[in-house]
Amino acid sequence: MLLKKPLSVVALVVLALATTVASGPVPSVPSVPKKRALFGGYNDPKCKPSSSKPNPIILLHGLLGNYREFSYMGPRFASLGYCVYSRDYGQIPGIPFLGGLNDLMDSAKELSKFVDDVLLATGATKVDIVGHSEGSTLPRVYLKYYNGVAKVDHFAAIGSNQYGTSLANIVTLLEAANLFGAVKGELSDLCKACFQLTVGAPFLDKLAEGGDTYPEVKYLMLVSK
Structure with missing residues (x-):
C-alpha cells in the first residue's frame, strides 16, 4: 500500500516531523531520582496498586506516536509508586511505529479492552x-461510546485537543493554498484519525453532543504555548 502512494508517504512523514517538533520534550521533575525513573517499573504486569495509589495510570500517546512516547514519563510515575501502563493504539497495517492513525472508534475499542485487561491484572x-x-481526545470517545465512565476516575490531558487541531498549522496552510482536499484524498486511507481531529470535523461535533464531560470523572486539561 505504501509503495503505491509515494506522495502519501511523503505527506505522512512531513506530518510526523511537524507534530513531533510541536510536541516538544517533557520537562524534568527534579524531585524524582533520575536513574530510578528511567529504568524499571513501567508496564509491569505484576504491579499491584497500593491503598494510597489505588488507580493504575494509563498513558495514551498522540497522533503518529507510540508507547515509547512515555519511556521517560512512565517510569517516573512508576518510581512514585503508581502502577502505570501504555501501549500502541490505532495502527494501520503496513505502517510501522506510527500509531493513532486508525479510526478513533476502532482505537477506542482497543482502549476499552486495554482498560479491562489492566483492571483484571491489577x-x-x-x-x-x-x-x-x-x-486527550480518544478517552472522550471511550467514555461516551464504550461505558468508560464506569471505569475512569481521573482524566488528565497534556497538549489537550478537545475542539480540533490544525495539525501544527498544516491544515491552515493547506487550506490557504487550496490543497487541503487533495492532501486529504491522498492521506485518508493512511491516517483516518487525522481528519476526525481537525477543526470543524463532523466527528468532533458528534462527540460533543450532549456535553463534553461527565460528573463521575475528574478532569484536568493542560495546555501551554
Whole structure:
C-alpha cells in the first residue's frame, strides 16, 4: 500500500516531523531520582496498586506516536509508586511505529479492552488516564461510546485537543493554498484519525453532543504555548 502512494508517504512523514517538533520534550521533575525513573517499573504486569495509589495510570500517546512516547514519563510515575501502563493504539497495517492513525472508534475499542485487561491484572476498580494530543481526545470517545465512565476516575490531558487541531498549522496552510482536499484524498486511507481531529470535523461535533464531560470523572486539561 505504501509503495503505491509515494506522495502519501511523503505527506505522512512531513506530518510526523511537524507534530513531533510541536510536541516538544517533557520537562524534568527534579524531585524524582533520575536513574530510578528511567529504568524499571513501567508496564509491569505484576504491579499491584497500593491503598494510597489505588488507580493504575494509563498513558495514551498522540497522533503518529507510540508507547515509547512515555519511556521517560512512565517510569517516573512508576518510581512514585503508581502502577502505570501504555501501549500502541490505532495502527494501520503496513505502517510501522506510527500509531493513532486508525479510526478513533476502532482505537477506542482497543482502549476499552486495554482498560479491562489492566483492571483484571491489577484488581483495581478504576483507572486514571493521562493522554497527550490525540490521546486527550480518544478517552472522550471511550467514555461516551464504550461505558468508560464506569471505569475512569481521573482524566488528565497534556497538549489537550478537545475542539480540533490544525495539525501544527498544516491544515491552515493547506487550506490557504487550496490543497487541503487533495492532501486529504491522498492521506485518508493512511491516517483516518487525522481528519476526525481537525477543526470543524463532523466527528468532533458528534462527540460533543450532549456535553463534553461527565460528573463521575475528574478532569484536568493542560495546555501551554
